[in-house]
Amino acid sequence: MATPNPTLPDRDASAELGERLRQADADGTPLRIVGGDTKAFYGRPVQGEALSTREHRGITRYDPVELIVSVRAGTPLAELEAALAEQGQMLPFEPPHFGETATVGGMVAAGLSGPRRPWAGAVRDFVLGVRLFDRQGGSLRFGGEVMKNVAGYDLSRLVVGAQGSLGLIGEVSLKVLPRPIARASLRLSMPLDEARRALAEWGRRPLPITAAAWQAGVLHLRLEGGSGSVADTRRTLGGDDLDDGYWEALREQRLAFFDAEDERPLWRLSLPQQASLDLDGLDETGMLHDWAGAQRWLRSDLDAETLREAATRAGGHATCLTPGAAEPFTPLSPVLAKYHRRLKAELDPRGIFNPGRLYPEL
Amino acid sequence: MNIHYDARLDGDLPRRDKAEVLADLQRAAPGLTLLHREEDLRPFECDGLSAYRILPMLVALPQDLEQVATLLGRCRALGVPVVTRGAGTGLSGGALPLEQGVLLVMSRFDRILEVDPDARTARVQPGVRNLAISEAAAPFGLYYAPDPSSQIACSIGGNVAENAGGVHCLKYGLTVHNVMRVEMLTLEGERVTLGSEALDAPGFDLLALINGSEGMLGVVTEITVKLLPKPETAKVLMASFDDVEKAGHAVGDIIAAGIVPGGLEMMDNLAIRAAEDFIRAGYPVEAEAILLCELDGVEADVDEDCDRARRVMEAAGAIDVRQARDEAERALFWAGRKNAFPAVGRMSPDYYCMDGTIPRRALPRVLKTIAELSEEFGLRVANVFHAGDGNMHPLILFDANREGELEKAEELGGRILEACVDAGGSITGEHGVGREKINQMCVQFQPDELTTFHRVKAAFDPEGLLNPGKNIPTLARCAEFGAMHVHRGQLPHPDLPRF
Numbered sequence A: 001m002a003t004p005n006p007t008l009p010d011r012d013a014s015a016e017l018g019e020r021l022r023q024a025d026a027d028g029t030p031l032r033i034v035g036g037d038t039k040a041f042y043g044r045p046v047q048g049e050a051l052s053t054r055e056h057r058g059i060t061r062y063d064p065v066e067l068i069v070s071v072r073a074g075t076p077l078a079e080l081e082a083a084l085a086e087q088g089q090m091l092p093f094e095p096p097h098f099g100e101t102a103t104v105g106g107m108v109a110a111g112l113s114g115p116r117r118p119w120a121g122a123v124r125d126f127v128l129g130v131r132l133f134d135r136q137g138g139s140l141r142f143g144g145e146v147m148k149n150v151a152g153y154d155l156s157r158l159v160v161g162a163q164g165s166l167g168l169i170g171e172v173s174l175k176v177l178p179r180p181i182a183r184a185s186l187r188l189s190m191p192l193d194e195a196r197r198a199l200a201e202w203g204r205r206p207l208p209i210t211a212a213a214w215q216a217g218v219l220h221l222r223l224e225g226g227s228g229s230v231a232d233t234r235r236t237l238g239g240d241d242l243d244d245g246y247w248e249a250l251r252e253q254r255l256a257f258f259d260a261e262d263e264r265p266l267w268r269l270s271l272p273q274q275a276s277l278d279l280d281g282l283d284e285t286g287m288l289h290d291w292a293g294a295q296r297w298l299r300s301d302l303d304a305e306t307l308r309e310a311a312t313r314a315g316g317h318a319t320c321l322t323p324g325a326a327e328p329f330t331p332l333s334p335v336l337a338k339y340h341r342r343l344k345a346e347l348d349p350r351g352i353f354n355p356g357r358l359y360p361e362l
Numbered sequence B: 001m002n003i004h005y006d007a008r009l010d011g012d013l014p015r016r017d018k019a020e021v022l023a024d025l026q027r028a029a030p031g032l033t034l035l036h037r038e039e040d041l042r043p044f045e046c047d048g049l050s051a052y053r054i055l056p057m058l059v060a061l062p063q064d065l066e067q068v069a070t071l072l073g074r075c076r077a078l079g080v081p082v083v084t085r086g087a088g089t090g091l092s093g094g095a096l097p098l099e100q101g102v103l104l105v106m107s108r109f110d111r112i113l114e115v116d117p118d119a120r121t122a123r124v125q126p127g128v129r130n131l132a133i134s135e136a137a138a139p140f141g142l143y144y145a146p147d148p149s150s151q152i153a154c155s156i157g158g159n160v161a162e163n164a165g166g167v168h169c170l171k172y173g174l175t176v177h178n179v180m181r182v183e184m185l186t187l188e189g190e191r192v193t194l195g196s197e198a199l200d201a202p203g204f205d206l207l208a209l210i211n212g213s214e215g216m217l218g219v220v221t222e223i224t225v226k227l228l229p230k231p232e233t234a235k236v237l238m239a240s241f242d243d244v245e246k247a248g249h250a251v252g253d254i255i256a257a258g259i260v261p262g263g264l265e266m267m268d269n270l271a272i273r274a275a276e277d278f279i280r281a282g283y284p285v286e287a288e289a290i291l292l293c294e295l296d297g298v299e300a301d302v303d304e305d306c307d308r309a310r311r312v313m314e315a316a317g318a319i320d321v322r323q324a325r326d327e328a329e330r331a332l333f334w335a336g337r338k339n340a341f342p343a344v345g346r347m348s349p350d351y352y353c354m355d356g357t358i359p360r361r362a363l364p365r366v367l368k369t370i371a372e373l374s375e376e377f378g379l380r381v382a383n384v385f386h387a388g389d390g391n392m393h394p395l396i397l398f399d400a401n402r403e404g405e406l407e408k409a410e411e412l413g414g415r416i417l418e419a420c421v422d423a424g425g426s427i428t429g430e431h432g433v434g435r436e437k438i439n440q441m442c443v444q445f446q447p448d449e450l451t452t453f454h455r456v457k458a459a460f461d462p463e464g465l466l467n468p469g470k471n472i473p474t475l476a477r478c479a480e481f482g483a484m485h486v487h488r489g490q491l492p493h494p495d496l497p498r499f
């Protein structure tokens, strides 16, 4: 585990990174790209020489009026968030950190978003441009520092969540938003099916809900927006006040539910919000239902295939987050796998970028 | 520019005998409607960029997926290129046919398959018109947010292929932000599903890649879009300015104040007069510029935001700020904006619409450059644009019947796009590259970047038969045109052959 090192200076390390990549490609040396090493549990272990991005750091441009920030990959995520907060702005997708050392590059490569995801969008929805180091060490620019750009294929969004397997993310330009003027969090006691019905009904109305998680008979809600609408909605919904800290604990998997002592594998089910899982031996009320039901967490010994079949039948997929899982991600259909392989072969023919992190053949 | 496919600059492309291809396709897909006589092909010779016209070899109008897959399979076997077309409203010649190619028209796939009010999604075929989705969702209090001005005509398949935007994209995102799942047929005739009805899918984000890919990677056959609840209320402010640059500054000030309008649009004097003359929207014809600023959401918040936006615009030098009295006046304010293109079209025999984007801070400067270029070329330019997200639509007025004027308009357009790139922007925000901006791509991208694009294309279409000659220029083309003509005083890659 890397230790936080706040003394690292802002620096453009493109030259060294480029050289390392060129060399690795020439020798056919697989690389394991590392930012803060906080998300190694997410995906398969990579056998390769470690390549750290942490020297390549700093905010290269931040103009609050533009609502755009450009950041080098090795910049600590906490540092970026602090700079935005100073201007009353934020990353709307609330990325999880999973540790103090989390970097912006890792955030983009992992593509994980927090509780606001269903309402605000995911990491990829806020990526406007990237500088990507290719296998020859050249820094390629896709997208840019503008809100709209359809010139060429959208490679800047393609690399989000690709876990570094298509190239080294050197720098990223993100759209940011003003922090909401008002906020309120509350808890409502209700059983799961009632919560589902309520969320479906509320979803059809323009309510200022920006987070909704159900667990053990309690629906947790967050409201954000103008002061008028938040106060009105808070009054109408009733319930008890909830400490805002709940959302960070949920995002960082620090709630008791995620108890690390529990030895059963941790599963993330990504499902259509309203879908029911039809599987014997699975009690949905034992799960944590985040994202208004679109992201469900589960501790279970059920075998991967059974669980995945159920998730697929329900229109989604299942990811295993316990370190060392042989197959963390749902296997792709044969046709889709073929196009993944081809894309990987085109962009990384020698397999130097995090080989095997997503799937053995990528 | 030369709109025709040029093997020397665009790469080799086989030419097959028309009668043989027709006979082959008729045999392989007996029920498929195939047009081959000149008078039947004529209506398909151009898309919304009507200055570019080419008769396709054949037009196919399939009505089921079987036919599309068979057609793709046969075209691949014969080496015949395929250009997909939706409603043909594109403005960059993306659906411009090829003389030696089949034009695959998806307009018969026009069914809304499902509207699910609980999941807030709609599953539709690609030929469904953009507006039809919102109409189908309206009974549930829902709508589909991206609203290109062409929404009564353009197809959702075309929207995906272009990653279309609209006046409300500032707050609600582009097509890519509102599409959850796409079914696609590859050139090899396989069905692939990209994305899902959940909020993510395993593997690479190919859904993001397919949005804006201009029919180069596959044929989109089904789309699941996200629906949003209709805002409780929407109010629009119209601010007049005596100076375009002041209006440009006001745009940045609104955003900086932490206000996120549903739409923030700007028109200059020429566009205002054209729209007023056409629609009678009540626009101030003396103003040098107007801003339309729409605030939507919950009543209490909207009133709060309207007040703040009004104060910001007044502080920025607005000479008048009017709030639409009622829903009818709000619709009228927008009708003027949404009809700005045809309105300008009434002032001039022809117009040429640009689509550059720039950082908002550069608005005043780029507007000034456009005015200077307009003077220099002796052609009028009307400015209408999505100011909130820095997406400009300068409309160049010209008369194609006058010798050399089209070329002059194209050159002026190219110079405007270069000014956008110089300001840190892009040559296209929503209309796409198509055939039209193929040379300007060389200004925006370096050879290594273009090569990467070609690699992506090769992963999906190694034979290069889907929409060849569009979107991504070859390096040979860039060596001859585009930026390679001395960008910032340097000739890049002096080692490349220049023919």
Ligand SMILES: Cc1cc2nc3c(=O)[nH]c(=O)nc-3n(C[C@H](O)[C@H](O)[C@H](O)COP(=O)(O)OP(=O)(O)OC[C@H]3O[C@@H](n4cnc5c(N)ncnc54)[C@H](O)[C@@H]3O)c2cc1C
Pocket (backbone or CB within 6 Å): B047, B048, B083, B084, B085, B086, B087, B088, B089, B090, B091, B093, B094, B095, B106, B126, B147, B148, B149, B150, B153, B154, B155, B156, B157, B158, B159, B160, B161, B162, B163, B164, B165, B166, B167, B214, B215, B216, B218, B219, B220, B221, B341, B342, B430, B431, B467
């Ligand atoms: C008056 C006017 C106003 C406009 N305003 C806007 C605006 O505000 N915002 C905006 O973004 N655009 C605007 N446009 C441009 C145009 O309407 C959009 O680009 C639209 O998305 C094109 O849709 P279409 O169905 O007409 O596509 P077409 O023009 O038929 O095709 C466009 C591209 O999509 C590809 N394509 C079409 N269907 C498929 C498919 N099923 N699978 C794969 N590829 C496919 C084609 O090959 C082509 O490259 C405007 C156009 C006009 C004429």
